[in-house]
Amino acid sequence: xTERIVRRLVAVLxxxxxxxPAAAHHVMDGRLPASFLDGLxxxxxxxxxxxxxxxxxxxxxxxxxxxxxxxxxxxxFVIASALGVGLHVGGLDLPAGEALVxxxxxxxxxxxxxxxxxxLPPTLALFALAGLLHGHAYGESIYGAEPSPLAAYLAGLVxxxxxxxxxxxLVARRLPAPALPMAARLAGAAxxxxxxxxxAQQALAG
Numbered sequence: 001x002t003e004r005i006v007r008r009l010v011a012v013l014x015x016x017x018x019x020x021p022a023a024a025h026h027v028m029d030g031r032l033p034a035s036f037l038d039g040l041x042x043x044x045x046x047x048x049x050x051x052x053x054x055x056x057x058x059x060x061x062x063x064x065x066x067x068x069x070x071x072x073x074x075x076x077f078v079i080a081s082a083l084g085v086g087l088h089v090g091g092l093d094l095p096a097g098e099a100l101v102x103x104x105x106x107x108x109x110x111x112x113x114x115x116x117x118x119x120l121p122p123t124l125a126l127f128a129l130a131g132l133l134h135g136h137a138y139g140e141s142i143y144g145a146e147p148s149p150l151a152a153y154l155a156g157l158v159x160x161x162x163x164x165x166x167x168x169x170l171v172a173r174r175l176p177a178p179a180l181p182m183a184a185r186l187a188g189a190a191x192x193x194x195x196x197x198x199x200a201q202q203a204l205a206g
Contacts, residue, residue, distance in 0.1 A: 039149030043156025055194035059108040061165040062187045065172025067118025077127040078161045084135020094136045099202040104130045106195025112188025
């Protein structure tokens, strides 16, 4: 049972890593959501098709679950990401935003792989900072939208991120203590691969 859970945890993250950084970040094919349904679908889909965002979400869940933290740590990232969207939509432009997102994914993966201690106060602060960065990137696909699709986008974004990170945390929590170091190393390596790929892509594009 333990080995099967570990394999599932790592398989999800490894699949993200192998998918590579080429996936698009826009559910609407780059078109600005124009209706409530468009906004909801875009919010639900963006963290899934944006593999850097998906990798970080899974890393959040893994860190919470493997570190036996309270599930209340997950909203620290999710709420901060919604605030980041609001800041971008409000006109805040963050230079090298995508590169910072990629760096956050790489750092999260490296921390997991290295077995960094997960303590609640600093983890909440790091999740919140990363959430602002990821939210700013999310905001690019909704910038200029009307209030209705924007509200729906935020609702979808919050729901899907809570679901993905929360589910990963619950899976990771089921692992017995002896399996935690191996699971953290393998999961962290997979997440770090995603971050490194996206960071290299940003460097080449620059």
